Amino acid sequence: MPPHSRLSYGADNYSPREIDNHGFVGNMHTSAMISVDGSVEMMCWPQFDSPSVFARILDARAGHFSITPVEESSCKQMYEPSTNVLHTKFYSERGVVRLLDFFHRQWEDYEPLYPWLIRRVCCIRGSTRIKMECFPAFNYAMENHETKIMRAPNYLQAEFYPASGSPHYILDAIPADGDISIPLEITRPSERLVDGGGITCYLELEEGQEITFVFRQNKLGPSVDYIATNLLDKLEDSTKRYWRAWIQQCTYTGRYREFVQRNALTLKLLIYEPTGAVVASPSFSLPEDLGGVRNWDYRFTWIRDSAFTIYALAQLGFRAEAVEYMSFIYHILKKKNTDGGINIVYSIRGDTEGLEEKELNHLRGYYDSRPVRIGNGAVNHLQLDIYGELMDAIYIYDKKCQPIAYDLWLEVRHICDYVCANWKRPDKSIWEVRGQNRNFLYSKIMLWVALDRALRIAFLRSLPCPKRIEWMDIRDEIYETIMQSGYNVDNGYFAQSFENIDILDAGVLVMPMVSFISPTDPRFLSTMDNIMKPLEKGGLMSNGLIFRYNNFAYEDGVGGDEGAFTMVCFWLVEALAMAGCRGYPKLISTAVSMFEDLARYSSHLSIYSEECSLSSESLGNCPQAFSSIAAIAAAHILDKALSVINDV
Structure with missing residues (x-):
């Protein structure tokens, strides 16, 4: 049942839903996080990395947009099949209400994009009393605004004017027929961070009646004075057609088709269309440990995501997205740092603007998990593993999408020269530790990958490679060093x-996924055995979940606790499957069992966050691109392994 604190605005009584009790809608420019009881709990506007307009999940006073029955109701949430259109249904003895949420996506090329959050409420049985609340809190709940109501026959608008003078925001209320009374009222909560208040509205809906709320910004998108119901119907139809047409391009037809397609649809939501960049997550500062300090902003694009993203998209047949992302990578390579290297993370526009890490001390955080952070201090880290992921991305792109251009090859040569000159340096590696730099094995493996993939491309394409012998010698030296040290x-x-x-x-x-070592090499099999031991016996496994490392045995400079890491759980499935179809068939059943368990650790919408608690609750920012990519890859490899075993 939706708790009573969800039925009215009250900062003292409000308690946020669990992270995995939310769905997401988006338009490849931004997204909205919507709880199972119909509240927009986080939305940054108009782009992924813009300041928040709604962020109640981080603080009850930080803005929300809720549409919820007044009566106690049970609620269920699902995506319309093959789309990112979210359905939430509320069931009570008195009636049933459906809430449909989406951002518009254009189906035809000539259609303009309407950058609106559209929320359609329909009573499909009996009658129901609905309460709508829209309380924006602009600029991370730091900017005051003025609220006005514009009344017209059977059509109402609320307008929110930020104090900064930026274009105002509009909330439209559009009934499907003229029999619905829409009593909008301006309300100012007693406890608040900003002045300006919001809009409250109680509605009595009878069976068949429908009303639509549209949240938009003036001067953003097509100019519209009046939103007619037929336009809303067209936008809904266009959006559904877009998502269905896109997912039909998926070439995967294996055992886990529905699972793979849902994760692909999630990944598509995280692409920033103007540049092709992929955000690590559209949310910020959701904790990796309730009440802890591991709260980060992931609304940016990490270079290391590139290889895994391109691999996942290319494997599933989505080559256009891979091409767009490679174009984004190429433009980054053209703007290398003065030392010849690149940053590990960039904004969705390909620069480092807005990445300075800041703490928003006026926000309480999700279940008092402080500090709330925006920006990401990792932008200044040395993480040498990114060159391996980058080169693997270029290699996969050249192999599965289209041959790389000569100009990109020249950039590859510069990167390899940088790797040769810097591979012995300690760094902070993939986990972005905030302690002392180390010679992390993951980074050394990826530096080997960087040179190996460049040499493969040169050989397969017969591209000029003046330093081929030097690259080969250093690649082999890295390999031997890893094995010895x-x-x-x-x-x-x-x-x-x-x-x-x-x-x-x-x-x-x-290691075996990047062809560094055979999955059946005794050294690697022994490593897997050790990782799969319980935490209390020196391993990294607990309740079938894998931790990235034991943060009580290793001080990473952050402090606090964390959950099991979703991505490495799927990596283990992949490694087990690879070993299983190469002479160790019993490992296949282990991989299948673990994969099925991980499928149940997702949300009710098959969405994965960054981490998972031992009690199965999602932790960290959500949805997480790395988690979806790893889930797709694991399903793909496991499906292949099962086919090999069944054919024997």
């Missing part, structure tokens, strides 16, 4: 770093 002979596992030879790290599970 990164393997704990006494305990039988690849370690976290050369300095921390007694620390396990799940990042090394990537």
Whole structure:
């Protein structure tokens, strides 16, 4: 049942839903996080990395847009099949109400994009009393505004004017017929962070009656004085057609088709259309541990995501997205730093503007998880592994999408020269630790990948490679160094770093996936065995979930606790499946069992966050691109492994 605190605005009584009790809608420019009881709990506007307009999940006073029955109701949420159109239904003895949420996407090329959040409420049985609340809190709840109501026959508008003078925001209320009374009222909560208030409205809906609320910004998108119901019907139809046409391009037809397609649709939501960049997550500062300090802003694009994103999209047949993302990467390579390297993270526009990490101390955080952060300090980190992921992306693109151009090859040569000159440096690696730099094994593996993929491209394409011998020598030197300095002979596992030879790290599970080592190599099999031991016995597994490392055994400079890491859980499935179809068939059943468990650790909408608690609750920012990419890859490899075993 939706708790009573959801039925009216009250900062003292409000309690946010669990992270996995939310759905997401978007238009590839921004997105909205919508709870199972009909409240927009987080939305940044008009782009993924713009300041928030609604952020109640981080603080009850930070803005929300809720549409909820007044009566106690049970609520269920689902996506319309093959789309990112969200349905939420409320069931009570008195009646049933359907809430349909979406951002418009144009079906025909000539259609303009209407950058609106559209919320359509329809009573489909009996009668229901609905309460609508729209309380924006602009600029992370730091900017006051003025609220006005514009009344017209059977059509009402509320307008919100930010104090900064930026174009005002509009809330339209459009009934499908003239028999619905729409009593909009301006309300000012007693406890608030900003002045300006919001709009409250009680509605009595009878069976068959429908009303639509549209949240938009003046001067953004097509100019519209009056929104007619037939326009809304057209936008809804166009949006559904767009998503269905897109997912029909998916070439995967295996055992996990529905699972793979839903994760692909989630990944598509995270693409910023103007540049082709993929945001790590559209949310910010959702905690990796309730009440803890591990609260980060992921509304940016990480270079390391590139290889995995292009791999996932290309494997599923979505080559256009891979081409757009590679164009984004190429423009980044053209703007290298003065030392010849690149940053690990960029804004969705390909620069570093807005990445300075700040703490919003006026916000309480999700269940008092402080500090609330925007920006990301990792922008200044040295993380050498990114060159391996970058080169793997270019190699996959050249192999599965289209041959790379000569100008891009020249950039590849510059990157390889940088790798040769810097591979011995310690760094902060994939986990972006905030402690001392180390010679992390994951980074060394990826530096080997960088040179290996460049050499493969040069060989396959017969491209000029003046330093081929130097690259080969350094590639082999990196390999030997990893095997000699990164393997704990006494305990039988690849370690976290050369300095921390007694620390396990799940990042090394990537080894067979990047063809660094055979999945059946005794050293790797022994490493997997150690990782799969319980935490209390020196491993990284608990309740079938994998932690990236034991943060009580290794001080990463952040502090606090964290959950199991979704991505490395799927990496283990992939590694087990690869070993299983190469002489160890019993590992296939282990991989299948683990994969089925992980499928149940997702939300009710098959959405994955960054981490998962041992009690199965989602933790960290959600949805997480890396998690969806790893889920797709694991399903693909596991399906292939099962086919190999069944054919034997």
